[in-house]
Amino acid sequence: MPELAPHRRDYRVDLLRGAALMMIFINHIPGTLWEHLTSRNFGFSDAAEGFVLMSGIATALAYGPIFLRDRHPPLAQALRPWRRVLTLWWVHVLVVLGILALFFLTVPDPAVAAMAVRRNIAPALEDPMIFVPALMTLSHQFAYADILPLYIALLMAAPAILAAGVRWPRGLMLASLLLWVLVGVFRIRVPTWPLENGWFFNPLAWQVVFVAGVLTGLAMRQGRRWLPLRPWPFRLAVAYLLIAAVWVRVPVVASWGGHGLWMLHEYLGAPSVFTSFDKSFLHLPRLLHILALAYVLSALPALTRLSVNPKLAPLVTLGQHALPVFAVSTGLAYVAQVTKAMAGPSFLLDTALIAAGFAILFALAGWLSLRKTRRATVPVAPRA
Secondary structure, eight states, X not given: OOOOOOOOOOHHHHHHHHHHHHHHHHHTSOSOGGGGGSXXXXXXXXXXXXXXXXXXXXXXXXXXXXXXXXXXXXXXXXXXXXXXXXXXXXXXHXXXXXXXXXXXXXXXXXXXHHHHHHTTOHHHHXXXXXXXXXXXXXXXXXXXXXXXXXXXXXXHTHHHHHHHHHHOHHHHHHHHHHHHHHHHHHTOOOOOSSSOOOOSSOHXXXXXXXXXXXXXXXXXXXXXXXXXXXXXXXXXXXHHHHHHHXXXXXXXXXXXXXXXXXXXXXXXXXXXXXXXXXXXXXXXXXXXXXXXXXXXXHTOHHHHHHHTOGGGHHHHHHHHTHHHHHHHHXXXXXXXXXXXXXXXXXXXXXXXXXXXXXXXXXXXXXXHHHXXXXXXXXXXXXXX
8 A cells, every 4th residue: 555654734735726716816807907917818727727736636635545545445434525525515506696696686787787698697587496406406507606516526526536546546647638538529518407508617628637636636645746857847848838928928929829720620630629728628738738837836946935934824824725715705706797897997996806805815714714723722621
């Protein structure tokens, strides 16, 4: 059996997850100048890919040890991720019902009504008797509130992924990549009901970055790296990140690069999963970008120093309470979207909404951290 390394919390994961949460919040309030500063403006992937990758790492760190100690753990221990699934489900239900209530109150405004159509909320307003059950069963999803269903689906598969990752890590990664290719080539979607849209965050495709995170986390739990640090892969990853940044920032490069990929698809028959940037199916340029970014960041000693810097402790705390922070941020982002729609464009309003949202999220994370500390220090009365 693989040996477990002494457990020490890796604050790099918390720091990066906190940063991803901040960027997701900004990106979920479209139409502001501040969204031009988030990571998606400097590469092919964005904070969502990073969040799912780190969720895979966190899943392995939290639930992997039982599989590393015992290849045939007790069923109750092996299925511990499913308890988390239940929590994620009711949190998601509360979030979407809150969003629905917000739009019920504000939909008389024409701008809000138009937004309800764009966000896939209008059908639920028109026929709640059908769409509320569909929301609760994850069969109907609102735009900007559809990441938690992806995480729920991935965590449902987590026991099998963890068991396979301990026994056959390379085989698991190969099978995951094969599934990702087949789903992309044949455009296999998870169906939705009653509207036949398919999940935007397709878990059959996004599982590949989650699996990469799980294998990384299992290796960390054993005190080693999943991918060894070598000079040539590091340089190749840095080069890809630089090319992606130039591609995104320089229109001429984007035009020529996009035309080249189109020619590969049109004249050489390369599947679109390798030649386009579809987010729903996590096409190759996006997948390579998040993996290259993770590889480079994991090799930087500066990231370790930053993660333990007291000045960045609030950001680390944000990442340590990702679920409640993400849930609240989703609701706050929708409140901000509705406010912007009703009030009209305003840089000052955008700035105030984002600043107020950050203040609430950091206060929430700080309160949760304080409550956890107090619970840990409460003395337990001895038994009679």
